[in-house]
Amino acid sequence: MKKFMLVALLCLSFPLSIQVQAKEAEYATGTPEIHNRVMGVSEELRCLVCQGQSLGDSNSEFAVDMRAQIQEMMEGGMSDRQVVEFMVERYGDYVRYRPPFKASTLLLWFGPFILLAVGVAVLYTNVLRRGKQADEAPLTEEQQRHAAALLKQDSGENKA
Amino acid sequence: MKLKFLLPLLIFVAIAGVLWKGLSLDPSAVPSPLVGKPAPQFELSQLHQADQTINRDSNLGKVWLLNVWASWCVSCRQEHPLFMQLARMGEVPIYGLNYKDERQDAIKWLADFGNPYVISAHDYSGRVGVDYGVYGVPETYVIDKLGVIRHKHTGPVSAQALQDTILPLVRELKKG
Numbered sequence: 001m002k003k004f005m006l007v008a009l010l011c012l013s014f015p016l017s018i019q020v021q022a023k024e025a026e027y028a029t030g031t032p033e034i035h036n037r038v039m040g041v042s043e044e045l046r047c048l049v050c051q052g053q054s055l056g057d058s059n060s061e062f063a064v065d066m067r068a069q070i071q072e073m074m075e076g077g078m079s080d081r082q083v084v085e086f087m088v089e090r091y092g093d094y095v096r097y098r099p100p101f102k103a104s105t106l107l108l109w110f111g112p113f114i115l116l117a118v119g120v121a122v123l124y125t126n127v128l129r130r131g132k133q134a135d136e137a138p139l140t141e142e143q144q145r146h147a148a149a150l151l152k153q154d155s156g157e158n159k160a
Numbered sequence: 161m162k163l164k165f166l167l168p169l170l171i172f173v174a175i176a177g178v179l180w181k182g183l184s185l186d187p188s189a190v191p192s193p194l195v196g197k198p199a200p201q202f203e204l205s206q207l208h209q210a211d212q213t214i215n216r217d218s219n220l221g222k223v224w225l226l227n228v229w230a231s232w233c234v235s236c237r238q239e240h241p242l243f244m245q246l247a248r249m250g251e252v253p254i255y256g257l258n259y260k261d262e263r264q265d266a267i268k269w270l271a272d273f274g275n276p277y278v279i280s281a282h283d284y285s286g287r288v289g290v291d292y293g294v295y296g297v298p299e300t301y302v303i304d305k306l307g308v309i310r311h312k313h314t315g316p317v318s319a320q321a322l323q324d325t326i327l328p329l330v331r332e333l334k335k336g
Contacts, residue, residue, distance in 0.1 A: 048295035092193040
């Protein structure tokens, strides 16, 4: 078992060591203003080789190259918006971390709220019904006496 | 009233169904917005003859495959025998886009493993690759007679993908 854990740990640490070796982002050139814009835009774009990371977060070669290209495009006079459009034309809406609002993404935008509404509705009707059940079925006198006796007996036991 | 006991089972079946479907989806396969659109224009030097160029319109009028490859790309080796076989069959011309590669390395790679490509374009900077939405090498595009991208395959092409998807599409496009 110990051996197995060790192997598993080794396997897990492998991608990490590769990542550490990956090239550090280089921003030797470019004004701070351009640099900020590059970082701003690349935070909004998905790194396609390391999904789950943005172009800004990732140090993969793909992301580094992409940032260099974005910087070049901005220095060439493209606005942030044009850069995003450039990427969407090539890689699809999927590259955007904030998907656009359109017919095919309606479920994506509203799905969670619909689920929440369904959940609240279920909860509400359940609570309401339980309340009603309690009201509709009051205890008979005999049941109440029995209940009181049980309670008494219980508290008596506790004292003892 | 009896049905209520079935509810958890139904929910379980629904969730299991969704998860089961998820198992067969490939999250790294990003749908390309370029399918159905004209292949992006490019003008690159040829890998073997640096003084000559190749562009998109060189292949207008025929159905062709554009295969993005590199000598540093491990899974390119995996699909390479299949492309060699396809090139021998001669059913569809394969053009290479040598992506972010040193010229000598690429030429050596082809000398070592065989060259299935009619011509390879040398995309050293990878800018043409970006225009084609390349994010993982190898990638393969089917381009029709009018220069429109009809299909994109990300990752190494399997014999199955070739037989079931790519070749039938090529045959159909050749007819049209």
